[in-house]
Amino acid sequence: MTTLSDPPRESFRLSMLINDTRYRSYTFQFIALLAVIALFAYLGSNLMQNLRDAGLNISYEFLGEPSGYDINQTLIEYDSRSSHWRASVAGILNTLLVAFLGCITATVLGVVVGVLRLSKNWLVRKLMAGYVEAFRNVPVLIWIIIIFTVMTAVLPAPSAFRGDDPARTMFLDAVAFTNRGVYVPKPVWLEGSGIVVGVFIASVIGMFAYRRYATKLLYDTGKLLPMGWPSLVILIVPTLLIFFILGRPIALDYPALKGFNFQGGIQIRGSLIALWFALAIYTGAFIAENVRAGILAVSKGQTEAAASLGLRPGRIMNLVILPQALRVIIPPVISQYLNLTKNSSLAIAVGYMDITGTLGGITLNQTGRAIETVLLLMLFYLAISLAISGVMNVYNNSVKLKER
Amino acid sequence: MSDTHQHSIAFVRDTMLPEAPPPAMETGIVKWMRENLFSGVSNSIxxxxxLAAVYYLLAGFLPWFLNGIWDAPSLRACREILQGDVGGCFAVLTERWNQLLFGFKYPSEEYWRPTLAFVLLFAAAAPIMFPNHVPRKLLIFSGLYPFLAYWLIWGGSILSPVFALLGFVTGYIVWNRLVKQSFAAGFFGAIIAALITWWIGGMIVEATVSDNTLLAAVPSRDMGGFMLNMILGTVCVSLSIPFGIALALGRQSDMPIIKWICVLFIEFIRGVPLITLLFVANVVLAYFLPPGTTFDLILRVIIMITMFASAYIAEVIRGGLAALPKGQYEAADSLGLDYPQAMRLIILPQALKISIPGIVNVAVGLFKDTTLVSVISMFDLVGMIRGPILASTEWNGVYWELLGFAALLFFVVCYGISQYSQWLERQLQTDHR
Amino acid sequence: MKKSVFLGALTVAGIAAGAAAAGTLDDVKARGTLNCGVTTGLVGFAAPDANGEWEGFDVGVCRAVAAAVLGDGSAVEFVPTTGKTRFTALASGEIDMLARNTTWTFSRDVDLKFEFTGINYYDGQGFIVPKALGVSSAKELSGATICIQTGTTTELNLADYFRANNMDYEPVPIETNAEGQQQYLAGACDVYTTDRSGLAATRAAFENPGDHVILPETISKEPLGPLVRHGDNEWGDVVRWTLNALIAAEEYGVTSANIADMASAPGDKPEVNRLLGTEGNLGEMLGLDADWAVRAISVGGNYGELFEKNIGENTPIGLSRGLNAQWTDGGLLYSPPFR
Incomplete structure (x- = not known):
């Protein structure tokens, strides 16, 4: 390549490109680059040819046009006159919502089950092992469909709550479990509610301040202040006081059966619940295995050392085992979060309107812009994946640094 | 001493007491229960x-299962037989058994072919999975199996799998000849030789194509049911292992361009959900092929899933490569081995051995993910259930039996493989110690 | 399997690339089978029966085209498509024609570059509700939860209708008809909406069809018909005139029972003679032989027979002819003359 101007020893130069290790790697890289460029050029020219033949073009103008369809659950203002772009944003927010809920639930479930799998209780241990194996070895799509079927086919329709002697009644007169979703009371913010919220936030800060102070006192002087009940008091009492002093500025809007459906309150749709639970339970099984492996990775000497210092079993777990296990646990759990987010694209199976359902589903169908929508869809998931792994890697590194 | 002793104490036992049984609380099942189930308040709770959870599960499940109807023509008939009792309608499984396993279009008189291929799969997999327990000679059969299975399942002229095999054989012979001069010459020579064989073979097959072959040809579109899941799973996993190795080596390579090509590919594939790749296979890929080319949907899906799986397998193998002590690389260098030799003889055998459990995990995950093809209107097991069976007038509304069956089938296969993986891990561990 | 699959692919790609220059008609003839896109399962229109044989009204059109072109009504490869995949499958050449209760709309015809070759069913969007709900008009549906198949025109019509009437509703998107059925029966939605023919077909599959009513409103025009790719007019003509032949055959009284007699010798009706190829050379003009229409009609009968057999009043689906009667009976079916 660089020796192009070296005519007399041509055969030697060529063989050197293959046989001389100094140049060979350049040859290989050049060939690889050429092959990749050729591949893309080939695919691109095919694409152009096909589009020309079919009289189509690549254009993203459809994103600005009215979508014409409605979405049942949106976190932003949206109606059928809004643009396809807005529909995609609504879908993105729905994806993020279910991923967020799913990750939290899966983590809680995974940690609890992972710890219980190492419990001394034989029955609990076996039960948890059964749960983990059952969920790890069956496709998540089947679980999503099963839970969705439970939601729609087992729970009663809203009409079961109708009439003077209804077949079903609302739980505590506030929560209705129907096959269209769960209806829960919605808080109504009246005048003065801002003060209550402000006080509550202040007491949360106060609680953490107290706990910090108690810990510091413990480390400095060895004096042990009670932790549990004072923090609870700090958290609850001022807020409750101000709540009643101001005359209950926060009311609840209870769902009530009006017309076809329950009106008022917040509706958590069956499709969201099915997807959320299925993803959480499925991913929870994997996280449980990671947690168990992480705990087992902490050597038994650590437990024994802590025990010989006179720590109670609960404290051994909290202060000695978990902090060390966390370093082993976090990297695989990050990839489980990523998997959960990617699996949320199966929302299509239950009609949850995530990004795959809006942009990759209805918009694709209505506009026929397959290449553009699928490309945008992939870019979105790629961005999400890179963002999650980026944030988690930063956190992971910060945990790791303390080790040294 | 003993004298005083005798005088001071009135009675001395001179025989042993008979052994008393341990207290009831400390033996057998009671002790076990005390230690394992009721060792404390929280434990007892x-x-x-x-126990309550187990009871509710069984109380719901057992009557439904034991009361199940296994022989009825439709859900309505089932309900009539049950007369309002609790009970499953498992008749749908017996009635649609073949459809669940083979899809609704595979010719029914040919069912023995995929069944035979499935049984032979075990024989072919045995020498790879249990290298110490099965004679090595059977490896030849493992090598022949892909071609045999292709012929059994797809049928048609026996010449196409034979020529496909011949291509590999000529490639191998050429490689053996040339590899002594240089790895690159052997590698590219083998590929060229194989391609030439396939090209010639393709022409011969086309020229001799006839309708009355030994096994009737079945188009890929007719594959369905659990068979489709099995085909996609085994084909994609076995194809993705070589690609995964290549990608992993590329990612570890010193050559920046090759490294970055591999990194971009792996991270891109791992960053998007499989379902978007299937959308690509289904609705986009056709635009990127030469005009007028039509690919089988099943082939497009195989390509996409293979790409997907190889990215994940590459990461597993990269982990294996990174886990090898640096001394191994240096030892290979100091022996004067070049890169292909070092990889082939020293590094990869060890790295792959470490990666096997990880690869098996990827394989299980991939096998489960093959159900996703039901979303793009392919009739795999889940697609059969959600499509033709639940849509039919007779079986409209039979969810639990069908979904439970699908879950059970996948559970048996995946649990089996993961148990094997754990066994293998134990085997490998003892080898190291 | 391994690389042999690729070998197969390479040969297939080779054949396909070689034949790419020719038109669809020649492709189909060379291949010996017709690739026809249908729905993944809608009883009466296209659904595999217990033996895996496709049957239904749309399937009948596919078989008629296959019989006209290839002489064998069973030489059809049915490709199930969803709302999402149907247009790409057609555009990419995976299927030769799409007969999947697809509504003829301006944008599909002009923007997506497809050619609708006629209308085999005049439909309109309707609503089905349980009788117990006590609803008698779509105007009373404000606030209802409505199941709707995504990726169809019905989704857009529904949004427009409720918007125009100042009502609100909650859409429950579903992917396939079977799912819609399941959700509707479980009460997860109050109303199921799709084309009226689809509603009738769905209701027929219910355990107690009498407990459900189809509301009188028809909120949209849904002309359903087969379509082909834009730009291949010869092939478009074949599909269009095969459909017209089925319609015309009913008008002229040609049925699968009497067609053998009528085609054996020229009769006294010149139009029938031209249709059946005993007079003139219409088949030749299409690029087919003279008997093309005879084969198309004999495979499943004329339009009326197909209708009666698959979706007519004596089937569980029980649709009346309505708009789909011949123009002579006050319907909209009106085949251009065969001359």
Whole structure:
């Protein structure tokens, strides 16, 4: 390549490109680059040819046009006159919502089950092992469909709550479990509610301040202040006081059966619940295995050392085992979060309107812009994946640094 | 001493007491229960909660299962037989058994072919999975199996799998000849030789194509049911292992361009959900092929899933490569081995051995993910259930039996493989110690 | 399997690339089978029966085209498509024609570059509700939860209708008809909406069809018909005139029972003679032989027979002819003359 101007020893130069290790790697890289460029050029020219033949073009103008369809659950203002772009944003927010809920639930479930799998209780241990194996070895799509079927086919329709002697009644007169979703009371913010919220936030800060102070006192002087009940008091009492002093500025809007459906309150749709639970339970099984492996990775000497210092079993777990296990646990759990987010694209199976359902589903169908929508869809998931792994890697590194 | 002793004490036992049985609380099942189930208050509560959970599960499941109807033409008939009792309608499984396993279009008189291929799969997999327990000679059969299975399942002229095999054989012979001069010459020579064989073979097959072959040809579109899941799973996993190795080596390579090509490919594939790749296979890929080319949907899906799986397998193998002590690389260098030799003889055998459990995990995950093809209107097991069977007038509304069956089938296969993986891990561990 | 699959692919790609220059008609003839896109399962229109044989009204059109072109009504490869995949499958050449209760709309015809070759069913969007709900008009549906198949025109019509009437509703998107059925029966939605023919077909599959009513409103025009790719007019003509032949055959009284007699010798009706190829050379003009229409009609009968057999009043689906009667009976079916 660089020796192009070296005519007399041509055969030697060529063989050197293959046989001389100094140049060979350049040859290989050049060939690889050429092959990749050729591949893309080939695919691109095919694409152009096909589009020309079919009289189509690549254009993203459809994103600005009215979508014409409605979405049942949106976190932003949206109606059928809004643009396809807005529909995609609504879908993105729905994806993020279910991923967020799913990750939290899966983590809680995974940690609890992972710890219980190492419990001394034989029955609990076996039960948890059964749960983990059952969920790890069956496709998540089947679980999503099963839970969705439970939601729609087992729970009663809203009409079961109708009439003077209804077949079903609302739980505590506030929560209705129907096959269209769960209806829960919605808080109504009246005048003065801002003060209550402000006080509550202040007491949360106060609680953490107290706990910090108690810990510091413990480390400095060895004096042990009670932790549990004072923090609870700090958290609850001022807020409750101000709540009643101001005359209950926060009311609840209870769902009530009006017309076809329950009106008022917040509706958590069956499709969201099915997807959320299925993803959480499925991913929870994997996280449980990671947690168990992480705990087992902490050597038994650590437990024994802590025990010989006179720590109670609960404290051994909290202060000695978990902090060390966390370093082993976090990297695989990050990839489980990523998997959960990617699996949320199966929302299509239950009609949850995530990004795959809006942009990759209805918009694709209505506009026929397959290449553009699928490309945008992939870019979105790629961005999400890179963002999650980026944030988690930063956190992971910060945990790791303390080790040294 | 003993004298005083005798005088001071009125009675001394001179025989042993007979052994008394340990207290009832400390033996057998009672002791076991005390230690394992009721060792403390919180533990007892846990046990009771677990017992209650087990009871509710069984109380719901057993009557439904034991009362099940296994022989009825439709759901309505089932309900008539049950007369309002609780009971499953498992008749749908017996009635649609073949459809669940083979899809609704595979010719029914040919069912023995995929069944035979499935049985032979075990024989072919045995020498790879249990290298110490099965004679090595059977490896030849493992090598022949892909071609045999292709012929059994797809049928048609026996010449196409034979020529496909011949291509590999000529490639191998050429490689053996040339590899002594240089790895690159052997590698590219083998590929060229194989391609030439396939090209010639393709022409011969086309020229001799006839309708009355030994096994009737079945188009890929007719594959369905659990068979489709099995085909996609085994084909994609076995194809993705070589690609995964290549990608992993590329990612570890010193050559920046090759490294970055591999990194971009792996990270891109791992960053998007499989379902978007299937959308690509289904609705986009056709635009990127030469005009007028039509690919089988099943082939497009195989390509996409293979790409997907190889990215994940590459990461597993990269982990294996990174786990090898640096001394191994240096030792290979100091022996004067070049890169292909070092990889082939020293590094890869060890790295792959470490990666096997990880690869098996990827394989299980991939096998489960093959159900996703039901979303793009392919009739795999889940697609059969959600499509033709639940849509039919007779079986409209039979969810639990069908979904439970699908879950059970996948559970048996995946649990089996993961148990094997754990066994293998134990085997490998003892080898190291 | 391994690389042999690729070998197969390479040969297939080779054949396909070689034949790419020719038109669809020649492709189909060379291949010996017709690739026809249908729905993944809608009883009466296209659904595999217990033996895996496709049957239904749309399937009948596919078989008629296959019989006209290839002489064998069973030489059809049915490709199930969803709302999402149907247009790409057609555009990419995976299927030769799409007969999947697809509504003829301006944008599909002009923007997506497809050619609708006629209308085999005049449909309109309707609503089905349980009788117990006590609803008698779509105007009373404000606030209802409505199941709707995504990726169809019905989704857009529904949004427009409720918007125009100042009502609100909650859409429950579903992917396939079977799912819609399941959700509707479980009460997860109050109303199921799709084309009226689809509603009738769905209701027929219910355990107690009498407990459900189809509301009188028809909120949209849904002309359903087969379509082909834009730009291949010869092939478009074949599909269009095969459909017209089925319609015309009913008008002229040609049925699968009497067609053998009528085609054996020229009769006294010149139009029938031209249709059946005993007079003139219409088949030749299409690029087919003279008997093309005879084969198309004999495979499943004329339009009326197909209708009666698959979706007519004596089937569980029980649709009346309505708009789909011949123009002579006050319907909209009106085949251009065969001359």
């Amino acid at each position: 846990l046990t009771l909660a677990a």
